[in-house]
Amino acid sequence: MSAIGLTVAELAGAVEERSGGVLRAQVHGDAGRLIQGVASLEAAGPTDVAFLANPRYQAAARRSAAAALVLSAAQREAVFPAGRDAGTVLESDQPYAWFAFASQLLYPQPTPAPYRDPTASIDPGADVDASARIDAHAVVERGATIGARAWIGAGAFVGAEARIGSDTRLHAGAVVHARCRIGERGIVHSAAVIGADGFGFAPFQGGWVKIPQVGCVLVGDDVEIGAGTTIDRGTMGDTIVEDGVKIDNQVQIAHNCRIGAQTAIAGCVGIAGSATIGRRCQLAGAAMIAGHLSIPDGTVIGAGTLVSRSIREPGFYTGFFPMMSNRDWERNAALLRHLGDLRDRIRRLEGRHDNSNPRGEP
Amino acid sequence: MSAIGLTVAELAGAVEERSGGVLRAQVHGDAGRLIQGVASLEAAGPTDVAFLANPRYQAAARRSAAAALVLSAAQREAVFPAGRDAGTVLESDQPYAWFAFASQLLYPQPTPAPYRDPTASIDPGADVDASARIDAHAVVERGATIGARAWIGAGAFVGAEARIGSDTRLHAGAVVHARCRIGERGIVHSAAVIGADGFGFAPFQGGWVKIPQVGCVLVGDDVEIGAGTTIDRGTMGDTIVEDGVKIDNQVQIAHNCRIGAQTAIAGCVGIAGSATIGRRCQLAGAAMIAGHLSIPDGTVIGAGTLVSRSIREPGFYTGFFPMMSNRDWERNAALLRHLGDLRDRIRRLEGRHDNSNPRGEP
């Protein structure tokens, strides 16, 4: 992935412009140094820009050979109280966002050239924008719509009457089933499946009767969907992923969920049917959300936490068994089955003393 | 997905027929109303049938604009003690199953027309029924058998000597490896992989020696397999999924498991090697089953529960750490490491009192 080259001053100007004027960096040192890439503090060379991802990395920042470091004012004072001799510092009140925009500028995502691979299977009744790129063995079925500058990767599948928005990219092998919609500027990674049937069966005579899944999946703009992630279509009505949602790999989102705008969902999360997740939530890795519940805007769910009922108040919620040596676990897990007994024994002991449990605890 | 139109009376007759005479609904109100689709209570319009998925939704049922509601006798009395003015009620002793059959009738799954896409790669030595449909870029290898009216979706893969039963559908990108078998009326969703190698290695000289995985996967009739689900072939002998099993997305079933008939497995479940799951079990989302154990018929395993040893008695088993505010979790999880100490302190206190622990509890 080849990067382009800019001076520190040019890069600062370009980040300011791309951020809508929000991110203005103050240059300490040589504004004319050439920047050609981003790197970690340790790996950065004389044409790289780096940033301080973690306060613990201050020593690495001091040692870094990076041409330029993006730091907050407080970081700059802490790391270089006497100034940085070895290179330039870019001071920003949002160094992480500044770095992200800078990286986008240094590694511009190629705009695909209009292209239809001769091996792609495109139904004559599909509406494919002339500026779109369709790679080898991709399939676009009847009535599907592919927007301007969209890029359908090798072997990707777009079902009948599905719609892929402008500037959206389906990576190799991504699947978007019939009638589902992906908005603009989206990214769907390989082996993601959008619009498989929801898991719905009625019990009958000792077996199961399948309930046809007649809804769709509607995905908003600026949504990223990770590799191997599955989002099922609604049973009746649609599964909805609002604008700006970011979804990592191997996430399962069941039928009729609604994921609020700007929510971020880390890898291996599962969300059962008809759950409603608010906006700007963060679900950490392997969190599991039961069905038919709601989580309010701005909630953070910790890794490995099972949410089994609705949450009323936004906050940071956690629930996983802490890791121990296996020997300790054996002892503690066995006692966990007897918490009620321990409680009862405490009660009996308290019964021998007045006021031992004045607050009437459980 | 366009639905067909039936009167309430026609629909009731058709459900009765399709259910083998088991489901007979009593019509209260206008039996001549036109039904064209199913919908949720809230979304239902004047040509929809709806049902009461949850007792909490009684108010929504009263407000519903649905042409007809399917209710049990008890639900009808509770929701419409004075009768339903606004529309028809279908009274059934199994309203959910009735609704499922009605939905199947209103949204009939298309029988695929016989078809072989010119881009499909079908080995001349494969036995493909003339009534089957093979979509673009699908691959059917030497010696494979594709049954009557089977539908092999775009880019799906059927390996050498594999067998796909009549009326079974492989969705786009599904993979069935060599010598594996899928029964009749099955559904295999996109990115599901049937018959990858089991995970078997012998330790040797600090590394691992691969054990060839020479068994197959045998899947019965009427089985549904979700998107991204993986079922590995047996190491020696086969991995077996019996008739009527329903498997959701991103489920992992390891080598040499046996899944009993009619068992339902929700999303993100993992089942390790050589586990035997009984018939009519239900494994809720993200349950994890260790290897070389057995679970009896009719067992229910709760969400997020790890089953680490065989279960002797059917029942409802659970085990996940309850969610808390992160602050409470920090406090309680730390104490969890010291349950043994708490127990010892209770013991010491009891030692000062005769008869404090008369039952000799742990």
Place this chain on the structure above:
Amino acid sequence: MSAIGLTVAELAGAVEERSGGVLRAQVHGDAGRLIQGVASLEAAGPTDVAFLANPRYQAAARRSAAAALVLSAAQREAVFPAGRDAGTVLESDQPYAWFAFASQLLYPQPTPAPYRDPTASIDPGADVDASARIDAHAVVERGATIGARAWIGAGAFVGAEARIGSDTRLHAGAVVHARCRIGERGIVHSAAVIGADGFGFAPFQGGWVKIPQVGCVLVGDDVEIGAGTTIDRGTMGDTIVEDGVKIDNQVQIAHNCRIGAQTAIAGCVGIAGSATIGRRCQLAGAAMIAGHLSIPDGTVIGAGTLVSRSIREPGFYTGFFPMMSNRDWERNAALLRHLGDLRDRIRRLEGRHDNSNPRGEP
């Protein structure tokens, strides 16, 4: 999968040779018996070799009709104190490894014949060894390198400038993205995705700014990667999987992880970004590893265990909530929220006795 035929003596000689002279079995009984396959103790017939996978299976070993059994000296004494009448015993100090090599010899993996399917899409600028096999609808992009005897399965994808080592097999539908490398003698199963974007976004104005993922995935030699497993490319710098690592199905390995040589990772494991896993570790099913931490060589993590901070000492670590009947769980889980209260009540009781908590426990 047809096996070849060897006498017991020939097989013993071949295993010795393939193991570099390490595995020498002593033959008790007829060394001339014909062996044509491997099987479990129960299923083994008169031309099969079997082994004792578990000490509990001694009775099955005695009943087994296998032509030959591979046993350690101790197993042989325990199972056949008076010798085995019905067949041969191969005595080995590493019976499991011996069995693995024997199985490889009896079920030799076919070396693919050089082949390029006419439907494969191979860029003229790709460097495909003349001895490689490229199956139907596979895609090899510009600048990619395919090594000697490598086998690219149907519909598999090899991105621009990616490298697939000699004797490596990509199964149907596997995806290796641009610039990633797989070493020699590797296996990548179906629906695995190597080199999708890492999950990296900077918060900005209530939403997220994507950080370009400009690193690669570098996979060593003799690595197996399971079906549906995803390994993301590095954000800056690379994600590294060292030689001999074995990865099961549906494992998620995030950007910039390093997995040490010979480590084995079971199904459904998730590893968050920038985690460093040592060599010869074993991560059991559904273990979850948080980001930016390290685990030392030789560590074993139990099933369903969340590792939330670095581990300093190798050992066997566990942490999952033990399964109970749902009724017991309800009672115990509720008390878990009140461990602090129970502890406080014990403290108050102790306050009434001198020396009740002499060690100052929590």
